[in-house]
Structure formats: C-alpha cells, structure tokens
Amino acid sequence: MRIALFVTCLADALFPAAAIATVRLLERLGHQVVFPDRQTCCGQMHVNTGYQREAVTLVRHHVEVFEAAGCDAIVAPSGSCVGSVRHQHPMVARRAGDEALAVRAEAVAARTYELCELLVDVLGVTDVGAHYPHxxxxxxxxxxxxxxxxxxxxxxxxxxxxxxxxxxxxxxxxxxxxxxxxxxxxxxxxxxxxxxxxxxxxxxxxxxxxxxxxxxxxxxxxxxxxxxxxxxxxxxxxxxxxx
Incomplete structure (x- = not known):
C-alpha cells in the first residue's frame, strides 16, 4: 500500500521521533510511505481558538496537498490531528460557504487514519513484530x-x-x-x-x-x-x- 505521512506540527517541530518511527514501522511491514513536503498545519489550532475564517486557507491547502499525493491512505501519529481533519475540515469549509471544498475535504478525511486505526482496521495487523522489554x-x-x-x-x-x-x-x-x-x-x-x-x-x-x-x-x-x-x-x- 502507498501511504502518505501527515506528520503534524508537533511531530515536525518538537517530537520527530514519533514521525520517524511511524515511517520505519510501516516500511518494515512492507508499505511505501511518502512525505508530501508542502504540507503545513492542518488548522486545528486556529479552529479551536475561534479563528475559523483564517483556517479556511489551511484546510484548502491540506486538501490540495493530500489529493496531489495520490495515495491509498493517509496516516498521522496523532488522534488529535486526525480528529480535526475528519470533524473540523468539512465544517470549516461549509461555514465559509464553500461546499465544493467541503466535499473534497470529506474525501481526504475518509482516507485519513490515526496510526492504530490504519494498522488494525485497514492493514489487518495487531502483531507488528515489535520488541520492547519494559x-x-x-x-x-x-x-x-x-x-x-x-x-x-x-x-x-x-x-x-x-x-x-x-x-x-x-x-x-x-x-x-x-x-x-x-x-x-x-x-x-x-x-x-x-x-x-x-x-x-x-x-x-x-x-x-x-x-x-x-x-x-x-x-x-x-x-x-x-x-x-x-x-x-x-x-x-x-x-x-x-x-
């Protein structure tokens, strides 16, 4: 499977080990992981603090970037950011009066998974071959x-x-x-x-x-x-x- 990594702001700026581990894990399981390097903040921070109008541009950019990636699935090591893509992006677009963007956002959201969801529900894996003696x-x-x-x-x-x-x-x-x-x-x-x-x-x-x-x-x-x-x-x- 060809999977796009939605890295998230925190992983990119502060905790890159989580993103690197996500790639290493999926590649070990035999999947191709690509990183769309034009991705930015998904806009969750803006929406959560009341700046929905300002978030529209970020939602549109996110949709464009991950549409262009042409992948079977999109994965993020973050339930928070996946929740934003699924629940906030279409809402933000509709409240801005852009139904076409809302529909596109829903299509991207339908292919976006939190890491554990992707592993268990999509890839059908529970034993990933890990060893962690703690x-x-x-x-x-x-x-x-x-x-x-x-x-x-x-x-x-x-x-x-x-x-x-x-x-x-x-x-x-x-x-x-x-x-x-x-x-x-x-x-x-x-x-x-x-x-x-x-x-x-x-x-x-x-x-x-x-x-x-x-x-x-x-x-x-x-x-x-x-x-x-x-x-x-x-x-x-x-x-x-x-x-």
Missing part, C-alpha cells in the same frame, strides 16, 4: 478516544509486543488536562487534572507511559519530569517500531 501503561487521549474512536486498538497492538508488560491505568479515560489552549487559559484546573493523571500513573508501577498524541505526552512528561518521577513518556509509534 513495563508500560497506556493513556487514551481524549481526541483519539472520543473523536476518532480508536477504542482498544492501541491495547491490541501493545499486547502483542514481545517483552512488554502492559499494566492498566486507573481512571484511564480521564483527561490529562492538556487540551491545547485549555492548559494556558485554565492553568490551575489543568495542573490539578495533571496531578490526578500522574498519581494514577504512579499507582501502576510502570516504567513508561505511552499514548498516541505527542501533545498529551508533552504535558504528562513535563509534569513527571518536574516531579522528579523516573517514569518516561514514549509515543506509541516508537514502541511499535522497536525491535
């Missing part, structure tokens, strides 16, 4: 859980990783408190939510906390680091790409 707990991020609805697909994949001991995270579905600008606008509430998440992680005794969104891992990892915790945060793609 005790791991999984945090299901809000967008992957509630917008993209990845369900237990990440857990299916983690259970098949040799050497990995998977431990359940108490109150796993509770938000970590990041929420993009929520963490800035509501800093005290965000910090309290993060404290609860870190306490839950500590209960597991895990060495590693993993998730499918770099944004949430950044938030959790920052808190753990400041607290002097030995627990590391590692993107799920990096675990699945390990051998």
């Amino acid at each position: 005790t791991v707990t999984y945090h299901p991020t809000c967008h992957s859980l509630r917008m993209v609805r990845v369900g237990d697909k990440p857990l299916q994949l983690l259970r098949q990783v040799s050497g990995l001991t998977l431990v359940e995270l108490p109150m796993a579905e509770t938000c970590c408190g990041f929420g993009g600008t929520f963490a800035i606008k509501n800093a005290d509430t965000s910090a309290a939510m993060l404290d609860d998440k870190m306490a839950a992680i500590a209960q597991t005794g895990a060495q590693v906390c993993t998730a499918g969104d770099a944004s949430c891992l950044m938030h959790i990892g920052g808190g753990l680091s400041r607290a002097g915790s030995p627990v590391r945060t590692v993107h799920l793609a990096e675990i699945l790409a390990s051998t």
Whole structure:
C-alpha cells in the first residue's frame, strides 16, 4: 500500500521521533510511505481558538496537498490531528460557504487514519513484530478516544509486543488536562487534572507511559519530569517500531 505521512506540527517541530518511527514501522511491514513536503498545519489550532475564517486557507491547502499525493491512505501519529481533519475540515469549509471544498475535504478525511486505526482496521495487523522489554501503561487521549474512536486498538497492538508488560491505568479515560489552549487559559484546573493523571500513573508501577498524541505526552512528561518521577513518556509509534 502507498501511504502518505501527515506528520503534524508537533511531530515536525518538537517530537520527530514519533514521525520517524511511524515511517520505519510501516516500511518494515512492507508499505511505501511518502512525505508530501508542502504540507503545513492542518488548522486545528486556529479552529479551536475561534479563528475559523483564517483556517479556511489551511484546510484548502491540506486538501490540495493530500489529493496531489495520490495515495491509498493517509496516516498521522496523532488522534488529535486526525480528529480535526475528519470533524473540523468539512465544517470549516461549509461555514465559509464553500461546499465544493467541503466535499473534497470529506474525501481526504475518509482516507485519513490515526496510526492504530490504519494498522488494525485497514492493514489487518495487531502483531507488528515489535520488541520492547519494559513495563508500560497506556493513556487514551481524549481526541483519539472520543473523536476518532480508536477504542482498544492501541491495547491490541501493545499486547502483542514481545517483552512488554502492559499494566492498566486507573481512571484511564480521564483527561490529562492538556487540551491545547485549555492548559494556558485554565492553568490551575489543568495542573490539578495533571496531578490526578500522574498519581494514577504512579499507582501502576510502570516504567513508561505511552499514548498516541505527542501533545498529551508533552504535558504528562513535563509534569513527571518536574516531579522528579523516573517514569518516561514514549509515543506509541516508537514502541511499535522497536525491535
């Protein structure tokens, strides 16, 4: 299968290891991964902060870039950004009065998958041949859980990783408190939510906390680091790409 990598802003600017791991994993499984180098921000940040009119140009650009890629599927190591492409892009186009763009955006969205979705639902794989000898707990991020609805697909994949001991995270579905600008606008509430998440992680005794969104891992990892915790945060793609 020919797959286009939708790298996302955070992976591109701050956490490239997640994007590199995504490519390494898919190529190991025998697929061709291409990187459309004209891609930019998908516009989620603009939409979430109320700048929908300004987001139209970004939506149009995203659609044009991934239409031109001519791939069977589009993958991103981020439930948040995939959720934006699926749920926000057509809405933004329609509210701007551009029905043609909305229809094109829906077509691109229909081929856009979060990594675990692509592996389990499209490629039919749960054992990716990974080896990761650590005790791991999984945090299901809000967008992957509630917008993209990845369900237990990440857990299916983690259970098949040799050497990995998977431990359940108490109150796993509770938000970590990041929420993009929520963490800035509501800093005290965000910090309290993060404290609860870190306490839950500590209960597991895990060495590693993993998730499918770099944004949430950044938030959790920052808190753990400041607290002097030995627990590391590692993107799920990096675990699945390990051998």
